[in-house]
Amino acid sequence: MFSWVLALRYLQRRWVNVLGTIGVMVAVWSLIVVRGVFSGFIEDIRADVRRSSPDLMVTGLPLQTSFSSIDAALRGDDEVAATAPRLRHYGTFFQRSGGATLQSVELEFSNVDSSFVQLVGIDPQRERDVTSFDDWLARGRKRTARDPADHGAPELGSNLEVPAKLEYFARRRLDLSVPADPEDFRSLWPGLLLGKERTRYQRGLDIGSPLDLLSVDYVARAAGEPVRAITLQRTFAFAGTFQTGARLFDDSMAIVPIEPLRTMLGHDALDEGSIDLCTDVAVRATKGLTIEQLQTLADRLVDRVKQALGTPMPTGCKPEVLTWEQQNAVFLDAVDTERAMTTLVLFAVMLIAAFLIFATLHMMVTQKTKDIGILTALGGSQRGVGQIFTRCGMVIGAFGVVGGVGLGLATLWNLNPINDWLFESIGFELFPRTLFDLPKVPYRIETPWLVGVAAAAFVLTLFVAWVPARMAARMHPVKALSYE
Amino acid sequence: MNAPVLSAEAVTKSYWLGKREIPILKGVDLAVQRGEMVALLGASGAGKSTLLHVLGLLDAPTTGRVLYDGNQVHDLKVTERARLRHQHVGFVFQFYHLIPELTALQNVLLTRMMQCSVAQYWRQRKATRQEAESILGDVGLSSRLLHRPSELSGGERQRVAIARALLQNPRVVLADEPTGNLDSETADGVMDLLFRINRERQLAFLLVTHNEELAKRCHRVVRLRDGVVVN
Numbered sequence A: 001m002f003s004w005v006l007a008l009r010y011l012q013r014r015w016v017n018v019l020g021t022i023g024v025m026v027a028v029w030s031l032i033v034v035r036g037v038f039s040g041f042i043e044d045i046r047a048d049v050r051r052s053s054p055d056l057m058v059t060g061l062p063l064q065t066s067f068s069s070i071d072a073a074l075r076g077d078d079e080v081a082a083t084a085p086r087l088r089h090y091g092t093f094f095q096r097s098g099g100a101t102l103q104s105v106e107l108e109f110s111n112v113d114s115s116f117v118q119l120v121g122i123d124p125q126r127e128r129d130v131t132s133f134d135d136w137l138a139r140g141r142k143r144t145a146r147d148p149a150d151h152g153a154p155e156l157g158s159n160l161e162v163p164a165k166l167e168y169f170a171r172r173r174l175d176l177s178v179p180a181d182p183e184d185f186r187s188l189w190p191g192l193l194l195g196k197e198r199t200r201y202q203r204g205l206d207i208g209s210p211l212d213l214l215s216v217d218y219v220a221r222a223a224g225e226p227v228r229a230i231t232l233q234r235t236f237a238f239a240g241t242f243q244t245g246a247r248l249f250d251d252s253m254a255i256v257p258i259e260p261l262r263t264m265l266g267h268d269a270l271d272e273g274s275i276d277l278c279t280d281v282a283v284r285a286t287k288g289l290t291i292e293q294l295q296t297l298a299d300r301l302v303d304r305v306k307q308a309l310g311t312p313m314p315t316g317c318k319p320e321v322l323t324w325e326q327q328n329a330v331f332l333d334a335v336d337t338e339r340a341m342t343t344l345v346l347f348a349v350m351l352i353a354a355f356l357i358f359a360t361l362h363m364m365v366t367q368k369t370k371d372i373g374i375l376t377a378l379g380g381s382q383r384g385v386g387q388i389f390t391r392c393g394m395v396i397g398a399f400g401v402v403g404g405v406g407l408g409l410a411t412l413w414n415l416n417p418i419n420d421w422l423f424e425s426i427g428f429e430l431f432p433r434t435l436f437d438l439p440k441v442p443y444r445i446e447t448p449w450l451v452g453v454a455a456a457a458f459v460l461t462l463f464v465a466w467v468p469a470r471m472a473a474r475m476h477p478v479k480a481l482s483y484e
Numbered sequence B: 001m002n003a004p005v006l007s008a009e010a011v012t013k014s015y016w017l018g019k020r021e022i023p024i025l026k027g028v029d030l031a032v033q034r035g036e037m038v039a040l041l042g043a044s045g046a047g048k049s050t051l052l053h054v055l056g057l058l059d060a061p062t063t064g065r066v067l068y069d070g071n072q073v074h075d076l077k078v079t080e081r082a083r084l085r086h087q088h089v090g091f092v093f094q095f096y097h098l099i100p101e102l103t104a105l106q107n108v109l110l111t112r113m114m115q116c117s118v119a120q121y122w123r124q125r126k127a128t129r130q131e132a133e134s135i136l137g138d139v140g141l142s143s144r145l146l147h148r149p150s151e152l153s154g155g156e157r158q159r160v161a162i163a164r165a166l167l168q169n170p171r172v173v174l175a176d177e178p179t180g181n182l183d184s185e186t187a188d189g190v191m192d193l194l195f196r197i198n199r200e201r202q203l204a205f206l207l208v209t210h211n212e213e214l215a216k217r218c219h220r221v222v223r224l225r226d227g228v229v230v231n
Ligand SMILES: Nc1ncnc2c1ncn2[C@@H]1O[C@H](COP(=O)(O)OP(=O)(O)O)[C@@H](O)[C@H]1O
Pocket: B015, B016, B022, B024, B042, B043, B044, B045, B046, B047, B048, B049, B050, B051
């Protein structure tokens, strides 16, 4: 009993211990808030990444792989619901600033405005079955407050082509030859979709505007002959914007119909001996598979692909089937690592708070040496004497934890109002949402984390209180009484 | 015949300074009977405080035995010794040794809290408080209940310490120069109080003092000289 009375009394007379409470409070608060926001972001990011990726992606295929050669094999598996070919290539594009001739090239050194693109040729019909392609387009069309330019309005043709009328007027604006009657005009330029963010600062980019694509391919005319580079050129029409939400994907990809890209790469569907070229195959699995089940499906599909391709495989060629997580592993791991590092740093705050408590309690034991002797003389047990100080720790920790959890939750619940208020009153954005293009700062309250942090903080304070408490309990009463 | 409330048999106590043994007590035999008031005289540094600590189980004798009511107690486990110390002996020190954070009343009440749980104390809190207030009144401090030690005079502090020892209901009080730090007038008052308590409660005292006059008023005088007790 006396240990409670004295613990409270000692604390009441030593406001320095409030520092320990504040320390714990700040540590718990920051662990909850930062983790909550981070997890919110990660959840959003994962949702975006998920949206941008098919369930499984067959990749690492040999050059000159025909889609039909492996499609049947893939679809032979009961858990494969749909497939779509992908043809990846790379290139740079120029936006014509006027007339038939190139008048100036603006070189932008900011990475977003680079004219380098990853071309992804897709079969729009099949793509719809595999990814939420229509959703990408819908998101790309959606206006935002910061982006008044209306890019994506028209419905695109079945092969992603821009309505002929729009191309007609674009050509007229650039003084390109067109028939007098728009009705006589037939579209020539295949459509090209760019990420929404990427086009935000691209001036004069209207639907139907030509984008001149320049690319390189390496070919060998016949077996044994040295490989030679050839330049490829093709004009596309800007057909609008898409947005998956995954910035890495949106900023680097240009989506084009697969056929013109095949033609560029020497496999025009009308040519004799051409193949339905692809570099990857996007796969949608049957609904409701867990990530582990996807993984086993992936393993099965690798075998099927290898079998379909037959042996021997060209050297350096290793077909793989990646789950949506693996496709984005570098990015997802980076975000996870960042969260882990931040958490680690914040745990250091906790350790500092613990050290503070240790220091104040240790000081208290030294100051109270004489009291310890008195209490022993009055019949206090060693345990009871020690408990004075563990109970001090308990009180400090409990207040800190309860305060920290309370403040943390209050902060998260009011995160957006607080963020808005900070921005409006002092122009400071705690969480710059433009960076992530989110209407609100996301957060996520994870109960296990909350409980874990609270428990860890409390146990830590108890532990650091236990050390001086043990020192107090083991003190020799006579020496304590005569302590000066 | 009743066993003495407190006795020492051939108690020795040595300190070690490095490897060198410094004997302080060299075979002390002493018995305090029920209700007896014994004065312990001795030069400064003779080992009087050391003896009191050994008798109060705050320190272990190097050799020899300590008995309470005829039972050997010096070799009990540490928790048992704490319990016995609480039940059997009350301490009064030269420097009062009150807890500065607590009021006079709380300092006295504290002794009742030493060996019981919160629940146990809660049940008896009113009775205990009344008892403590009446004891404080008895030692003349009914108007000082809520003062902290720093707000009390030396004599008043010692009275609080005495009240604290009394609330414990001990069988014997070990008082180590209780007036050593007080002016003679205040000291007389405190001593009168101790004599009165001894009379009224039949409480045994082992009283360390330098004052020969005072010692003569006790039932018996013993002297600690060269590490042994002589009558
Ligand atoms: N912890 C200790 N270590 C060594 N010597 C001590 C210790 N405590 C007390 N002493 C010595 O024991 C002797 C007796 O001390 P004490 O019992 O306080 O004397 P008294 O109370 O009679 O004045 C003194 O000489 C003192 O120096």
